[in-house]
Structure formats: structure tokens, C-alpha cells
Amino acid sequence: MEYHGQKIEVDSGRGREGGRGDCNENNQEIKEEDVVMELRRGPWTVEEDFTLINFIAHHGEGRWNSLSRCAGLKRTGKSCRLRWLNYLRPDVRRGNITLEEQLLILELHSRWGNRWSKIAQHLPGRTDNEIKNYWRTRVQKHAKQLKCDVNSKQFKDTMKYLWMPRLAERIQATAAATSNPTAASSSGPTATTTYIQNQEIQHPLPNMNHHVPEYLPIQLMNIEKTNSLNYSATSASSDNYSSDLTDGCYNFPINQSNNQDHSQVNQSTNQFCYGESTINPTSYNFHPGFQGFQEVDQQNNTQWMENPWNIEDVCFLQQLNNDM
């Protein structure tokens, strides 16, 4: 039997060939055999995993149906492909979605919607399935909690103007705390208490010195100006958010109507890339003097990751609803 032009041995002795590619038997026989073969379904066993890994290690990926048969796996090609791509592939990343990844997922989803595989291309080691699950279990859950349609403008605005800046802030703060641990305890009052444990109710208004929708109340915006935390505003008009992805600085937020695909996967560096720039929290253009959130400890950090929504979100949504 041949696979990818290589002679291989199939210990099952049932390696089938036919149809396209490496198979030689006629299609009718394949269908009959599929019925007789009793294809396995459900969870994969360790033996099956080992067989698949071993086979791909020796022969590489290829036509999955052929691969499945040649490897002696009683699985559909689809099942093998899914198992390999989502679980067995050596570069698959396990574990929690990081803050950076969360931010990237939100950003890319706001741009592309449920194009999970496309989004996954920008998160090295993450699979479309994992991202999809993250979105459905975390983001949609919170939308449901807020009694808000995940596709509604209110929810999207909340993500863009509240959650994503928060994530960027958290990433910045974490980076700052890592590079200068003593600063966290010595700094004065923070610009906002958004992420300081148990302080949300005292400061229920979101930070929005960055782009703000025109329909937000003036009162809210005036209060916002008292905050020292700044995001770069690239335009006075909230209708024309620029999306210049080629200047090395990703301006936030992206105009929803801009559906052009500026993304690229930097295969050589394996970095998150967007246009010609690598996405990182600093591309949200924080004010250099930003000192907020330095009081956040690791414990609170974790809590926020688990439940990024708080009373602010409700206030924010209500504000949007009232104004629309």
C-alpha cells in the first residue's frame, strides 16, 4: 500500500484503496465496506490516539479518509482530522485563554464574526473549536446574563468600549507589575478603580477617553474626562473610526463597516499579526503616564478573567439603551 507515495505496512490488513488518491477499488465496494466496517464513534482511546500520531509522524498528513484507512483506524477521515487538529497536534496549546488572546479574539470577532478558523489563524496553537467554545461559553454567557443579544449593537459597543479597553488595561498593568513589582504598592490613587477588588460600585462609570459613540450622554462623557487614563483618539468623529492597520499602530476601534481583510499570519514568527503590525496591548495607545490598576493583585486578576462583567457593564448597557 502507498501513502503519499511511500510504501507502508498496515497491520490491520484491511487497508482499503479505491476512489481518488491512493485508493484503487471502486466506489461501490467502499460504500459496502463502510457499512461492514462499523466505523467507531465517540471518544478516542489512547490506542487510537497513538496510532494516529504514529502514522502522521511517519507519513505526514494527507487525505484524511485515506489516512484513516491506511492507518487502520476505524474512524472517518473527518474524525481523524478533527482529533489531530484539535487535540493531538504537537503545537496545540492547552490551558486557559490568556488576556492577550481574549483581547485578540474579541477584536477579531468584532471584525469577522463567527469566522473561527480565520480567527484561530491569529492565535498560534489555538484551534477554531477552542475559540468557538470560548466565545459560546464565556462571551455569550455574559450577554445572556446581561439580557442582551450578543449580536446587538449595545453588546458590541460594550465589548468595544468597555471590555476590550479593560483587557488592554489589564495586560498593561500585568506587564507593568511584572517589570516593576514595587510600583504597584507605592503608587497613589489610581485613575480608575474598575479592576480593584470590590471597588466597582464606587466608580460605576466606564472609562471612555478613547472613542465614544455619539449617542452616549454628554454628562457621562464629561465625567470621563476627569480620568487620567487615555486612549488615543484618532478622530473627533465617532463615526469615522480609522482602521489604519499598515502604520504599525492599530487604532481602536475598527469601523464596523470596514470588512476588508488586512490580516496576515506571520508564519515565521508565529506572532499575532494584524495588517503589518503585531498586535500587542500597547497598540491600544495608553497614555504614557498611565498608572491605573497597579493595585490589582494576582488574585483579583484571576477573578476578573473569570468574570469580567460587573455592575459597570450593566450601567453601560443601560446608558446605551436609554440613549437609543
Add this chain to the structure above:
DNA sequence: AACTATTGCAACCGCGCGTCA
């Protein structure tokens, strides 16, 4: 401790597209 509800994720399903004979 026992039961129920909820959550998270692996796996499956169906559809659409590309390729090939």
C-alpha cells in the same frame, strides 16, 4: 451524602466549496 443544575469541551453533523476523472 444524594440529587439536580450548570458548565466546559470534545466530538459529531450538515452544508458548501474545490478538485478530479
Add this chain to the structure above:
DNA sequence: CTGACGCGCGGTTGCAATAGT
């Protein structure tokens, strides 16, 4: 050109683990 096949994608389901009562 056309039909069969393989593949990839997004949506959905099933179930084990965990939380809540």
C-alpha cells in the same frame, strides 16, 4: 460539463466534571 468525492467550516450535541441545594 457534471457527478463523485474529500475537505474544511460553523453549528450543534453529548457527556463528564463541577457547583449548588
